[in-house]
Amino acid sequence: GQNIDQPTEMTATEGAIVQINCTYQTSGFNGLFWYQQHAGEAPTFLSYNVLDGLEEKGRFSSFLSRSKGYSYLLLKELQMKDSASYLCAVEDSNYQLIWGAGTKLIIKP
C-alpha cells in the first residue's frame, strides 16, 4: 500500500529552527509537495521537489532524497504565525496525490 509518515506534533521556540520530516512509500514518484494549513483554514502550497536536493524559499526550505523516500521541511527564524499544520503529499506514478496526516507545529514564545 501507499503510505506517508510524518510526526503528529512538534513544538519549537520563536526564533529557532525546526525540521519536519516526511517519509513515503508510494507507487512511483512524480513529485513531493508541502502545504501549510492554519487551524480551521484551507491548505496553501509551500513547496515542490521533484529532484534530489534542497529548494530554498525565504525562511522555508524543502529537501528531497528519492533513493531514501525522504523529505524534510526546514523552517528558520520561527515566528508565532508559523504555528500551523504542515502537510506532506507525494504524487504517484498515476499523478494521484497521496497525503500525509500532517504535522501540527506549536511555536512557543
Next chain:
Amino acid sequence: EAQVTQNPRYLITVTGKKLTVTCSQNMNHEYMSWYRQDPGLGLRQIYYSMNVEVTDKGDVPEGYKVSRKEKRNFPLILESPSPNQTSLYFCASSPGTSGRARSEQFFGPGTRLTVL
C-alpha cells in the same frame, strides 16, 4: 481576485436529507477535486475532474456524487447523508491535469458538515 469559493461554509443536517455543496473557481482551471479531512487521517480525495463532463472516483467516493457541466463549477452531492459523512470538506482546483500543474492546488475555504 483569483479564488475557489464553497457554499455553505457550515451545515448541520439530518440523516437522509439530500444536500449539495457548491464549488466554483474563477481561474479557468482544468482540474478540480473534492477532499474530506478528518482528524488523524489527512486529506482524502472523494472525486476529481480533469475537464468538463469528465469525472473520476478518488479514494473515498461512496455516498457522494459530483458533476462537471461547466468548467468553473464542481458541486458535491450527498444524496442520503449519514453521520459518518460528518467532516470538513475542501474543494480544490489546479491549472493542469498532470505533474506539478495538477498537484499545486488552490483550495476553497472549506465546508464543515455535521450529519445528525
